[in-house]
Amino acid sequence: MKEELAKRYEPADIEQRLYATWEREGYFTPVADRERPRFSIVIPPPNVTGRLHIGHALVNTLQDIIVRWKRMSGFNTLWLPGTDHAGIATQMVVDRDLQRQGISRFDLGREKFVEKVWEWKEKYGGEIIDQLKRLGASCDWTRSRFTLDEGLSHAVRTVFVSLYNDGLIYRDLAMVNWCPLCRTAISDVEVEYRDRNDKLYQIDYPIADSDRHVTVATTRPETMLGDTALAVHSDDERYRDLIGKEAIIPVANRRIPIVADSILVDMEFGTGVVKVTPAHDKNDYEAGLRNNLAQLQVIDETGAMTAAAGDEFKGLDRFEARKRVVEHLKEQNALREVKDYQHAVGVHGKCDTIIEPMISRQWFVKIEPLARPAIDAVREGTIQIIPQTWEATYFNWMENIHDWTISRQLWWGHRIPAFYCGNGHMTVAVDDPQACPECGSTEITQETDVLDTWFSSGLWPFSTMGWPEKTPDLETFYPTDVLITGFDILFFWVARMIMFGLRFTGSRPFAQVFLNGLVRDEHGQKMSKTKGNVIDPMDVIDEYGADALRFTLAIFATGRDIPLARKRVEGYAAFANKIWNASRFAMMYLDTDLKSGGNIQRDDLGTVERWILSRLNETTREVNRYLSAFRFDEASHAIYKFFWHEFCDWYIEMVKPVLMSKHGSDDDRRKAKRVILEVLDRSLRLLHPFMPFITEEIWLKLGGVEPSIMVAPYPVAEEVLEDREAERMIDAITAMITTVRNVRVERGFTPKDRFKLYIDATTPRDASLFRDYSYLLIELARLNEVVVGAAIPEGAHHDVVSGFAIGIEFPEKEVSKEQLEKVQRDIEKSKKELAGLDAKLVNEQFLQNAPPQIVEGARARQTELRERIAKLEKNQQP
RNA sequence: GCGGAGUUAGCUCAGUGGUAGAGCUUCUGCUUUACACGCAGGGGGUCGGGGGUUCGAAUCCCUCACUCCGCACCA
Numbered sequence A: 001m002k003e004e005l006a007k008r009y010e011p012a013d014i015e016q017r018l019y020a021t022w023e024r025e026g027y028f029t030p031v032a033d034r035e036r037p038r039f040s041i042v043i044p045p046p047n048v049t050g051r052l053h054i055g056h057a058l059v060n061t062l063q064d065i066i067v068r069w070k071r072m073s074g075f076n077t078l079w080l081p082g083t084d085h086a087g088i089a090t091q092m093v094v095d096r097d098l099q100r101q102g103i104s105r106f107d108l109g110r111e112k113f114v115e116k117v118w119e120w121k122e123k124y125g126g127e128i129i130d131q132l133k134r135l136g137a138s139c140d141w142t143r144s145r146f147t148l149d150e151g152l153s154h155a156v157r158t159v160f161v162s163l164y165n166d167g168l169i170y171r172d173l174a175m176v177n178w179c180p181l182c183r184t185a186i187s188d189v190e191v192e193y194r195d196r197n198d199k200l201y202q203i204d205y206p207i208a209d210s211d212r213h214v215t216v217a218t219t220r221p222e223t224m225l226g227d228t229a230l231a232v233h234s235d236d237e238r239y240r241d242l243i244g245k246e247a248i249i250p251v252a253n254r255r256i257p258i259v260a261d262s263i264l265v266d267m268e269f270g271t272g273v274v275k276v277t278p279a280h281d282k283n284d285y286e287a288g289l290r291n292n293l294a295q296l297q298v299i300d301e302t303g304a305m306t307a308a309a310g311d312e313f314k315g316l317d318r319f320e321a322r323k324r325v326v327e328h329l330k331e332q333n334a335l336r337e338v339k340d341y342q343h344a345v346g347v348h349g350k351c352d353t354i355i356e357p358m359i360s361r362q363w364f365v366k367i368e369p370l371a372r373p374a375i376d377a378v379r380e381g382t383i384q385i386i387p388q389t390w391e392a393t394y395f396n397w398m399e400n401i402h403d404w405t406i407s408r409q410l411w412w413g414h415r416i417p418a419f420y421c422g423n424g425h426m427t428v429a430v431d432d433p434q435a436c437p438e439c440g441s442t443e444i445t446q447e448t449d450v451l452d453t454w455f456s457s458g459l460w461p462f463s464t465m466g467w468p469e470k471t472p473d474l475e476t477f478y479p480t481d482v483l484i485t486g487f488d489i490l491f492f493w494v495a496r497m498i499m500f501g502l503r504f505t506g507s508r509p510f511a512q513v514f515l516n517g518l519v520r521d522e523h524g525q526k527m528s529k530t531k532g533n534v535i536d537p538m539d540v541i542d543e544y545g546a547d548a549l550r551f552t553l554a555i556f557a558t559g560r561d562i563p564l565a566r567k568r569v570e571g572y573a574a575f576a577n578k579i580w581n582a583s584r585f586a587m588m589y590l591d592t593d594l595k596s597g598g599n600i601q602r603d604d605l606g607t608v609e610r611w612i613l614s615r616l617n618e619t620t621r622e623v624n625r626y627l628s629a630f631r632f633d634e635a636s637h638a639i640y641k642f643f644w645h646e647f648c649d650w651y652i653e654m655v656k657p658v659l660m661s662k663h664g665s666d667d668d669r670r671k672a673k674r675v676i677l678e679v680l681d682r683s684l685r686l687l688h689p690f691m692p693f694i695t696e697e698i699w700l701k702l703g704g705v706e707p708s709i710m711v712a713p714y715p716v717a718e719e720v721l722e723d724r725e726a727e728r729m730i731d732a733i734t735a736m737i738t739t740v741r742n743v744r745v746e747r748g749f750t751p752k753d754r755f756k757l758y759i760d761a762t763t764p765r766d767a768s769l770f771r772d773y774s775y776l777l778i779e780l781a782r783l784n785e786v787v788v789g790a791a792i793p794e795g796a797h798h799d800v801v802s803g804f805a806i807g808i809e810f811p812e813k814e815v816s817k818e819q820l821e822k823v824q825r826d827i828e829k830s831k832k833e834l835a836g837l838d839a840k841l842v843n844e845q846f847l848q849n850a851p852p853q854i855v856e857g858a859r860a861r862q863t864e865l866r867e868r869i870a871k872l873e874k875n876q877q878p
Numbered sequence B: 001g002c003g004g005a006g007u008u009a010g011c012u013c014a015g016u017g018g019u020a021g022a023g024c025u026u027c028u029g030c031u032u033u034a035c036a037c038g039c040a041g042g043g044g045g046u047c048g049g050g051g052g053u054u055c056g057a058a059u060c061c062c063u064c065a066c067u068c069c070g071c072a073c074c075a
Helices: A011-027 A055-072 A087-100 A112-123 A127-135 A149-165 A219-225 A283-289 A318-331 A368-379 A389-399 A452-459 A470-478 A487-505 A536-543 A544-556 A566-589 A609-628 A632-660 A667-687 A692-701 A725-746 A764-772 A774-780 A817-842 A844-849 A854-875
Strands: A036-043 A076-080 A169-179 A184-185 A191-206 A212-218 A229-232 A246-249 A254-260 A272-274 A335-348 A356-365 A384-386 A418-421 A426-428 A444-446 A478-487 A509-514 A518-519 A561-563 A755-762 A782-786 A797-800 A804-809
Touching: A011 A127, A011 A536, A011 A544, A011 A692, A036 A055, A036 A470, A055 A076, A055 A127, A055 A478, A055 A509, A055 A518, A055 A544, A055 A609, A076 A470, A087 A112, A087 A764, A127 A536, A127 A544, A149 A169, A149 A426, A149 A452, A149 A487, A169 A335, A184 A356, A191 A219, A191 A246, A191 A318, A212 A219, A212 A272, A219 A318, A229 A283, A246 A755, A272 A283, A283 A356, A318 A797, A368 A389, A368 A487, A368 A667, A384 A389, A389 A487, A389 A561, A452 A487, A478 A487, A487 A509, A509 A844, A536 A544, A536 A566, A544 A566, A544 A632, A544 A692, A566 A632, A566 A667, A566 A692, A609 A632, A609 A667, A609 A725, A632 A774, A667 A692, A725 A755, A725 A764, A725 A774, A725 A797, A725 A804, A725 A817, A764 A774, A764 A782, A774 A782, A817 A854
Parallel strands: A036 A076, A036 A478, A229 A254, A384 A509, A478 A509, A518 A561, A755 A782
Antiparallel strands: A169 A184, A169 A356, A191 A212, A191 A335, A229 A272, A246 A254, A418 A426, A418 A444, A755 A804, A797 A804
16 A cells, blocks of 8 residues: 655656556446446547547547446446548548649549548548547447448448438439539538628619610629529519510620519619529529529539630639629729628638539438428437527527438549449449349449438448447447537537438437537637637647546536636646645555455544545535536536545545544544545546546555456445534534634734634533544644633634634734724624615515525524624724 | 527636625735645625516516627528
8 A cells, every 4th residue: 555656646657558458458348238227329420530629629528428437337338439531521631632742633533542542541540549549538449430431331321222212312403502622512501601891793784775774783793694684573663664675794795584583582672683693593593493594504613614604704713703704894884883792601611612502413312301300309308409408409400401412522432322324224222233223234333423421420320330230239239328519510410310310220319419519719719720729639638638638628518618728727737636646645644455444334433534424425426416417517526626625625634633643543543544545435436537547547556346447336425424413513613713714814923823712612512522623623723722611701802603602812912903904894794794684584575485494594694693793893892 | 680698706607586606817924744736815796787576686577788609691
């Protein structure tokens, strides 16, 4: 037992060593035991080529806390990890790398490029896993999955084919969000709207065969090259006569019809005339279909103008073309006005490129039939979203959901299992067909589009466990219990897992969803590279240790925003050091370990010992309760407060006289040591899910039965440890000590000056207890004598503490002006409170309506205040 | 425009009907042999404004102001 600890806690020395041991011993892997209740959770798979950022650190810390807590609580626990192939993001990364080498992916061709991406994945894919290990994540790495693994790919194909056969996947020509940089379609949720300061151009369109003109407004003049109509409202008197006539597009010099469309046009807005570009605007597209308008594509998939835009513009980038068009408009005197205009512009969330609405042939999921059961599951409580306030957002989105564009014109991802033969037949099948089932042709090519990454991650909770095969893992660990993830992917990921899970496994993919907030900087600003306020979790771990980072994240994990600053982590690194030093102190005295320490006979213990065990017990109850409710902040705070402010600040100080043989018998000493060992053991186990490394390092030295704290049982509250009476007495003693310390400073005495304390105990029992523990008062309040029961001398400082009248006798009688003022403030404050209580207690309504314990409490407080005021007033007498 | 969240100590935030809290910051004192990443003590808030319900409101209701976040966007 007598093992020396270093004076300061040095996380770097121990963390990686302990993690390696845990992994080697297989503690992260659940056992094949169907008897024990099981608990399972799947990781939100990070991008395979990504690096761990602070958001990952948060979400994985929270998962690890729950997982370690459940594992220690006796559940057969699985935390299944893995990575996501992250279609666009990964392709972009590799593409950029190739470009740096002067190679274009188009030079390589699809097959070679995909090989390169796999090489990249092999080379860097393990990095984020290693970083999760640095954080302490107790994932079962033997079950690690990747969304492009064979098994998961099979699940993807199975789901695709099933949805297709059920008519829920279709291929159609439609207007989609197109990213000209990534050259792929993206879904609605991948479009982000950014407020921009742009220009609104007012352009005159001449009416054909007349000298009239109408004015239309647009933010995108380049699209006028693709206009195929002007539209007005059918009820609009101003333009009614123009319906059916033609207008001439300036610059393009082309005739277009003027149509009536009362859906597209709002009479009240602007001039009441709208230019219609069916090939490059969603609303215009719809209007075009209604009015049988031509679709003229003037912008291609790279964002450049097409031949249809005219020879002068062909090949120009769309924004260059805009400038050129505006110049021409000016020359032709067709530009009536240019206004500053603020509006929201859709960009691709991944690359910030402005989205070009484009008509193209894509694959879609008909979503409504999938959404309905997913709405019901949350409404009926089958799936619980925590914090509950997110449910409204979930419903709002799910009830207004649009069909999901799932095809992507990328090379990296699950290729859509649709096959075309030379005769134009299409086959959708799980296994690659050797010949066309319809015509027997063996000239078969597979669809070149791949699936949206979220299509495969939507299957994650069951595809990772072997679905559609009925594997033992699926039977044991599915459905999972909890999903912990950021609220920012509620629609992208959570909603889709719910929809797919319900449809394909017949059960909810998880019972509860905990949505954590977003980590921001200390002023609530979003972290971004441009702002330079990014905190790299690896730097933080290097500097303060993983435990400090984890504890900081946990204690701030409530709410939408989590303000994080290095300074805060520093504060909890100090907590780790505190734990270290308290343990170091304890170990200087401990002479038995947990194995040979024997049981504690609670009835033999003194009040101080019963008090600390009672406090620990209450803390244990709170931590378990808070963890059940995902209140990571309250749970971590409860342990922090107990360990530092009750165990270290008070209990250790109180047992020092006993440990150092200044007070008490050998038997008292033995009991105190046993209780210290007990408190350390339980506190460390309680804290382990939050701070796995330091707790393991110390706990191993306490000599428990289990080979690791990871597999030791999690403490649960035991009623027998609760002791209200001990708490009442120790509260009184600590309050008296605080009062003496307080008055000492106010009167200008030094810690070396010693006084005499008088206590007026009301019952013989209390009196005897104060006598027993007078050594505590003497040591901690630095007194020379405690007198219980005798009259308090007139010249002493009078006060009432925890219901006991006390007097402090100082070596000199002089009272400073400051002290008198302080006493006066005290009296006034008490009088004010008393006045309030007096008024309350004569109020019939209060006496009748308030609960009895409140009334009683008020009476007791009233009595105490009266007494206290009387005593304090004595201090003012000369 | 629709939906949601928020406004509590200098800062960041807990606190869903019964005497206003934490951490950090700040100030004062302390080489008390576990820890200066420490110990002890102090200061600091009309709980965004107004109204209502109630014996009693930071807490429930209404209203106004401001902030933030989704979703949908009118050229």
